[in-house]
Each structure stands twice: as C-alpha cells, then as structure tokens.
Amino acid sequence: AQTVTQSQPEMSVQEAETVTLSCTYDTSESNYYLFWYKQPPSRQMILVIRQEAYKQQNATENRFSVNFQKAAKSFSLKISDSQLGDTAMYFCAFMKPYTGANSKLTFGKGITLSVRP
C-alpha cells in the first residue's frame, strides 16, 4: 500500500516571498503519478501540478514548481512570489498508473499555508 506523508501542519510566508512545502511517500511501484492539490476556503479542490514518475525533469506551472527526488521518494512544492490567493490547504497525493477503478488517490494529511500581506 502507498503512504503519503506531509509532516508540517502549518506554514506561513510573507507575500512575494518563496515557500517550499514538503512531501514524502512510500511505494513499491516503479511508475506512478504525484500531484499537489490546493483547497482554498471555498473547499474546491484545484490541481496545482502533477509529475509522472518516469520523467526526470521536474514539473513547473508558472509560479509553482516541484523538486522530485525519486530515489528519496520526496516531492516538494515550491511556490515563488507568493500571493494572497495562495492561502489554502495543500495536499500531496499519489496515484498508480491508470487501471480504471484502481486509480485511487492517496492523500497526505495536508498543510495549511497562510500568506501574510
């Protein structure tokens, strides 16, 4: 079974600064997907970024980038130029390759990020 660990329950960052959210996971799979989801106060789950395990290049999406270390089973999210709208809960998640009904997401406990003006 897969596990996803987010050990920091809360973080705070000053607007315009950079913050890194940590995530580690455990799996015996060689191929898989990793995700970071954002859940703002509206509680709508929003996909921030995804990474395929077979790709060595770290994924980037505008101000969001990941540091994917497959051997260490680490998948951290870096948010650059933090904005007030980045205030949310962030969840790290793991998924096996598409196998229909078995494509469940395994979530970490989440981290509450507050961006200070």
Added chain:
Amino acid sequence: GAVVSQHPSRVICKSGTSVKIECRSLDFQATTMFWYRQFPKQSLMLMATSNEGSKATYEQGVEKDKFLINHASLTLSTLTVTSAHPEDSSFYICSALFGLAGWNEQFFGPGTRLTVL
C-alpha cells in the same frame, strides 16, 4: 480542466431522514467516480469507488448500507446517506476519473456540506 458538478451544495436535514447527493461529470464520460468525506482542517477520506453499471467498492470501515452509491450512467453517480444522524454531518466531495493511456486525473466537484440536526 473538466467540470464536475455536485448538487446540492448545502443540505440540512433532520435526524433519521435520508439525503441524496448527485455528482455529474459534465465534460466527459466517467466510468469511475469516487466519493470522499472531509472533516474541517483534515484530509479527504475515500469512502467508496463508484463504477458505472456495477456495485460500488467501499473502503474498510464505511457502512455500505448507510452510504448507498448508484452509478447508473456514465455521467452521474449518487450518494444517499440513509437514516442520517448528527455524526454523519460532514463535507462530501465527489470526483470523476479521466483516464487514458499515459494520462489520468481526477476532477473534483465543489462538495456538499451536510448538516444533520
């Protein structure tokens, strides 16, 4: 991204009544949908996997007779909370799985807040 709707967004009911929550995939046909439960400041807990045309698969500890799931079409899954009690009050989120070879992603509904009095 694809749109998944949920209805209702909020529901308040009396203890002992049943409540039905609908989850619709608006942009694609979803053979697999998932139902989650989330308490404040906590992660999403997977309740069950809903498969079109077959019985749902429930996670350990989830009462299948209490949380009835029906996935009658490729765009609609429903969750019925039967004989609801105050401890069933929670935020319920559904997601629809979009899967193709080499790409899979869950798209989330906006959630339903259930309050049982």
